[in-house]
Amino acid sequence: MAEGDPGRVVEAVWRMESARIVGALARMVHDVGVAEELAQDAVLLALEQWPRTGVPDNPGGWLMLTAKHRAIDLVRRNTRYAQKLAEAGRDAEDRVRSAEDEVNEALDDPIGDDVLRLLFVACHPVLPAEGRLALTLRLLGGLTTREIARAFLVPEPTVGQRISRAKRTLTEHRVPIELPPPAELPARLASVLEVVYLIFNEGYSATGGDDWMRPSLCEEALRLGRVLAGLMPDEPEVQGLVALMEIQASRIGARTGPGGEPVLLLDQDRSLWDRLLIRRGLEALARAEALGTLGPYGLQAAIAACHARAVVAEDTDWERIAALYRVLAHVAPSPVVELNRAVAVGLAYGPARGLEIVDALLDERALRDYPQFPAVRGDLLARLGRHDEAREEFRRAAALTRNEREQALFLARAAAQETC
Amino acid sequence: MRYLITLKATKQPATPPPADLMEAIAKLGEEAAKAGAMLDNGGLAPSSEGARVALAEGRIGVTDGPFTEAKELVSYVIYQVRSKEEAVEWVSRFLRLHRDHWAGWEGEADVLRVFGPEDFGPPA
Numbered sequence: 001m002a003e004g005d006p007g008r009v010v011e012a013v014w015r016m017e018s019a020r021i022v023g024a025l026a027r028m029v030h031d032v033g034v035a036e037e038l039a040q041d042a043v044l045l046a047l048e049q050w051p052r053t054g055v056p057d058n059p060g061g062w063l064m065l066t067a068k069h070r071a072i073d074l075v076r077r078n079t080r081y082a083q084k085l086a087e088a089g090r091d092a093e094d095r096v097r098s099a100e101d102e103v104n105e106a107l108d109d110p111i112g113d114d115v116l117r118l119l120f121v122a123c124h125p126v127l128p129a130e131g132r133l134a135l136t137l138r139l140l141g142g143l144t145t146r147e148i149a150r151a152f153l154v155p156e157p158t159v160g161q162r163i164s165r166a167k168r169t170l171t172e173h174r175v176p177i178e179l180p181p182p183a184e185l186p187a188r189l190a191s192v193l194e195v196v197y198l199i200f201n202e203g204y205s206a207t208g209g210d211d212w213m214r215p216s217l218c219e220e221a222l223r224l225g226r227v228l229a230g231l232m233p234d235e236p237e238v239q240g241l242v243a244l245m246e247i248q249a250s251r252i253g254a255r256t257g258p259g260g261e262p263v264l265l266l267d268q269d270r271s272l273w274d275r276l277l278i279r280r281g282l283e284a285l286a287r288a289e290a291l292g293t294l295g296p297y298g299l300q301a302a303i304a305a306c307h308a309r310a311v312v313a314e315d316t317d318w319e320r321i322a323a324l325y326r327v328l329a330h331v332a333p334s335p336v337v338e339l340n341r342a343v344a345v346g347l348a349y350g351p352a353r354g355l356e357i358v359d360a361l362l363d364e365r366a367l368r369d370y371p372q373f374p375a376v377r378g379d380l381l382a383r384l385g386r387h388d389e390a391r392e393e394f395r396r397a398a399a400l401t402r403n404e405r406e407q408a409l410f411l412a413r414a415a416a417q418e419t420c
Numbered sequence: 421m422r423y424l425i426t427l428k429a430t431k432q433p434a435t436p437p438p439a440d441l442m443e444a445i446a447k448l449g450e451e452a453a454k455a456g457a458m459l460d461n462g463g464l465a466p467s468s469e470g471a472r473v474a475l476a477e478g479r480i481g482v483t484d485g486p487f488t489e490a491k492e493l494v495s496y497v498i499y500q501v502r503s504k505e506e507a508v509e510w511v512s513r514f515l516r517l518h519r520d521h522w523a524g525w526e527g528e529a530d531v532l533r534v535f536g537p538e539d540f541g542p543p544a
Contacts, residue, residue, distance in 0.1 A: 012505030215538055223456035230454030253537035
């Protein structure tokens with residue numbers, strides 16, 4: 001990039017390359033916090049120099065090389081210190097040399113297992129979920145503390161604390177910068193996928209405020225998912241999660257009406273669905289299916305695909321969806337899955353069958369404060385002509401949701417029961 | 421943000437694209453896909469195989485290619501990135517490969533943002 005505002009170029013290149021740079025440095029200095037500081041130093045140098053010298057021909061390579069030199073300096077300094085302590089000179093020189101080899105190797109690694117390692121470290125189970133989220137967005141997304149705070153509607157210092165605490169925890173627990181051993185991989189991968197999907201969902205249906213969605217978080221999660229799929233192409237659940245997110249994201253443009261109000265799946269204008277994302281989602285689902293049995297994400301993607309394949313809502317294959325939910329309820333049982341199964345069964349085999357499933361969930365503590373539970377029950381009751389009961393359920397749903405737009409929708413549905 | 425990039429050739433050497441250019445392009449494409457940036461791409465056949473459909477003075481007219489411009493559209497790519505600068509950087513990498521591997525080739529790419537839901541949604 002020869003021209004352009006150097007500040008904005010630095011920002012863009014940092015976002016594109018930071019995970020790779022920090023990942024490579026972390027492998028060298030064995031500390032993600034230190035690695036990030038070294039990489040940030042390179043960014044500061046770029047901001048200082050590029051306005052004078054012009055943007056280099058290969059800005060990403062420049063940042064990587066500059067960061068590498070700083071890391072080697074640091075390793076050298078530390079080694080010299082260790083050398084004094086141990087008075088074992090030759091050994092120390094070897095260590096510098098092997099560190100340099102490691103960096104050169106990292107530079108030669110174009111796609112970046114370093115990124116994968118960094119992702120597994122940022123999503124390490126020793127960290128609380130919020131720490132994993134913040135650290136992942138920071139280290140893998142190159143987002144600033146302020147951007148993360150804005151996305152999650154929490155104060156900036158809170159995010160700063162979460163990130164620094166997470167880095168400290170990783171150092172204290174001496175979490176190695178390496179891929180988990182094969183025996184631990186499934187559990188650790190599950191944590192990575194969970195974090196990516198949490199980020200997606202935070203963007204897809206914002207839990208607070210009056211914004212229905214925060215699409216940039218969806219895009220970031222999709223990007224992370226695609227990166228992960230590129231780095232671990234043989235993991236069916238990675239493909240499954242990507243498929244799920246691509247298909248869900250394809251509906252973003254149809255999920256809000258002109259007034260910003262939410263539009264439910266079956267009421268959406270399907271011509272607004274993003275065909276490119278649907279195609280990508282169906283391809284990822286096909287890859288997941290080819291790799292073996294579908295896991296929870298793959299099954300959810302298969303359900304999403306049933307909707308994506310229906311040109312009009314009336315064409316939806318509800319029997320297939322109900323069957324997929326039954327499998328999902330088997331491999332990943334949860335009251336929410338059961339509730340969704342009730343919806344599908346209600347549409348495939350009539351509201352009475354759906355209501356049976358919902359009513360079996362009445363004592364579920366996990367659903368007590370879940371606005372979709374009364375909403376689904378209200379819908380089934382309304383279809384059975386039990387309008388007074390339905391109205392009560394929609395009012396309960398409105399009282400439970402924290403999303404103002406959704407609340408308005410539930411209140412409107414409650415009001416509609418009066419005229420029935 | 422989604423960007424549509426169209427690549428036009430303005431000066432084509434008589435020699436075909438060298439193998440190492442094609443290899444480098446494939447590698448860059450793989451990199452862009454693995455970085456989660458490239459959503460779609462494709463090469464475009466010469467306009468002699470295409471047609472132009474125009475509306476003028478109330479009439480729909482169809483003209484077969486080739487079109488008269490000196491520039492031929494040769495490919496397109498769709499990136500999903502976080503800023504225009506990121507899209508520009510990917511395209512710059514692509515053109516750098518042409519500069520380094522295919523002497524005499526000249527061309528230009530248009531980087532166009534595709535409207536997304538954010539452009540039609542309610543005010544934030």
